[in-house]
Amino acid sequence: MNYYVLNSNEEIELFDTDKSRLQTTLKFKPDLSNAVIQETEREIVELDGKFVFADEHQEEIAEKEELSQLTQESQELENTLKELQSMFTQAQMIGDTETMEEISNTTKELLGLSEETDNGTEE
Numbered sequence: 001m002n003y004y005v006l007n008s009n010e011e012i013e014l015f016d017t018d019k020s021r022l023q024t025t026l027k028f029k030p031d032l033s034n035a036v037i038q039e040t041e042r043e044i045v046e047l048d049g050k051f052v053f054a055d056e057h058q059e060e061i062a063e064k065e066e067l068s069q070l071t072q073e074s075q076e077l078e079n080t081l082k083e084l085q086s087m088f089t090q091a092q093m094i095g096d097t098e099t100m101e102e103i104s105n106t107t108k109e110l111l112g113l114s115e116e117t118d119n120g121t122e123e
Contacts, residue, residue: 003016004039004051042054047060
């Protein structure tokens with residue numbers, strides 16, 4: 001169960017799963033002194049700095065979750081590429097062409113690049 005209060009704009013200002021804790025919090029919010037505590041089974045989430053009912057914003061929430069996942073994956077790829085670059089430089093310094101080629105192929109795979117023939121078409 002979620003307990004919440006609305007502000008003067010009819011937006012969720014505060015919410016809590018513990019009604020007595022919300023009542024205590026309201027004592028420190030004079031602008032909400034007359035607010036009525038409402039209750040709901042609906043999930044309340046934070047979206048763009050505001051509390052909202054999750055079921056009313058499913059598409060936006062899904063988009064944010066997908067973006068967050070893509071950002072994390074992008075960061076992981078960037079870190080892997082940095083490690084490969086460092087390893088390539090080390091192999092280059094000692095003249096280890098076999099390792100350099102392996103690293104180059106791994107990098108191409110990670111980036112989704114395929115090897116190209118001399119005439120510029122994919123194999």
